[in-house]
Amino acid sequence: xxxxxQLGSHVSVSxxxxxxxxxxxxxxxxxxxxxxxxxxxxxxxxxxKYTSAATLVKGINGFEAEFKKSxxxxxxxxxxxxxxxxxxxxxxxSSYGGATNKLIFGTGTLLAVQP
Amino acid sequence: xxxxxxxxxxxxxxxxxxVTLSCSQTxxxxxxYWYQQKSSQAPKLLFHYYDKDFNNEADTPDNFQSRRPxxxxxxxxxxxxxxxxxxxxxxxxxxTGTAKIYGYTFGSGTRLTVV
Numbered sequence: 178x179x180x181x182x183q184l185g186s187h188v189s190v191s192x193x194x195x196x197x198x199x200x201x202x203x204x205x206x207x208x209x210x211x212x213x214x215x216x217x218x219x220x221x222x223x224x225x226k227y228t229s230a231a232t233l234v235k236g237i238n239g240f241e242a243e244f245k246k247s248x249x250x251x252x253x254x255x256x257x258x259x260x261x262x263x264x265x266x267x268x269x270x271s272s273y274g275g276a277t278n279k280l281i282f283g284t285g286t287l288l289a290v291q292p
Numbered sequence: 293x294x295x296x297x298x299x300x301x302x303x304x305x306x307x308x309x310x311v312t313l314s315c316s317q318t319x320x321x322x323x324x325y326w327y328q329q330k331s332s333q334a335p336k337l338l339f340h341y342y343d344k345d346f347n348n349e350a351d352t353p354d355n356f357q358s359r360r361p362x363x364x365x366x367x368x369x370x371x372x373x374x375x376x377x378x379x380x381x382x383x384x385x386x387x388t389g390t391a392k393i394y395g396y397t398f399g400s401g402t403r404l405t406v407v
Contacts, residue, residue: 181304211395220298220382220398221335267334271395278386280396282334 179204181251181268183283191291196240196255198286200268203249210251211269211280212242221267229252238262263290295319298383298399305373306407313368313402315383324366325396326358327382335382341366342388370404376407 184199202208209228213221225236232244242253253266268283296317305311315324322343327335341360345357355377357369370377380403384396 180396213395213398218301218380218401220400221329221384221396222398223395226395248378269395279340280384282333285332287332 179208179270179281180183181210181270181281181283183266183268183286185286186284187277187289189289189291190258192260193257196253196258196262196288197265198253198268198288200242200251200253201249202251202268202270204222204258204270209215209271209278210244211271212240212251212253213267213269214238215265215267215285217264224266226251258288258290260290260292263288295309296383296385296397296399298402299382300402301400302403304403305370305404307375307406308372311370311373311404313370313381313404315366315368315399316364316395317385317397318364319385319397321364321387321397322363323386323388324360325384325386326366326368327384329380329382329401331379338368349379373404373406375406378404380404 180203182201211226213223215221224240225234227234227244235241240255265285265287267282267285271278271280299314325340326338329335346381355371359367362395380401383399386396
């Protein structure tokens with residue numbers, strides 16, 4: 178079975194500081210990994226995805242993530258936090274196993290950005 | 293723009309009174325998913341349609357049903373809502389076999405309150 182674990186349910190950074198949100202995955206097959214962002218009372222918006230191409234993935238809003246197979250990790254980073262980055266972030270894993278692909282989500286990390 | 297639209301955004305229903313949430317899409321995606329997201333938790337898959345084929349998750353309560361009359365629309369019916377069913381309900385779509393590239397497209401969600 179596949180799963181993802183997000184370390185830290187709450188992360189607080191100062192505006193302009195580095196953002197690091199941690200995600201570790203478990204998968205018996207090569208995984209497809211995703212990061213989604215959710216603003217209050219909104220749906221989920223795709224930030225970036227890893228699909229077995231380049232291990233360093235760049236996404237929207239200046240975010241990027243690096244796939245490290247040896248560490249089973251897919252941490253999300255952003256060099257300089259913006260107030261507008263305050264939201265909840267979900268890591269998710271999927272496998273390509275036929276016609277449909279279920280996304281399994283982590284429990285989320287709520288990012289607060291302090292002025 | 294092509295998108296996934298959920299109506300209504302906010303729904304208040306009485307304990308035990310049937311309620312229907314709707315999702316429509318202009319993406320012509322053949323897979324549609326319903327997720328339940330309780331406060332501060334990860335989205336949990338309830339069921340999905342692959343074209344007209346309905347696929348229920350093993351732990352989805354019988355109280356939850358779904359209908360997909362055509363490609364564009366999908367409905368979530370809660371036959372007898374309980375207080376524990378208060379949550380955000382997210383609809384998502386996917387084009388077959390592209391999850392590894394595009395992931396899912398999510399609607400903005402319906403926030404259900406049970407009184």
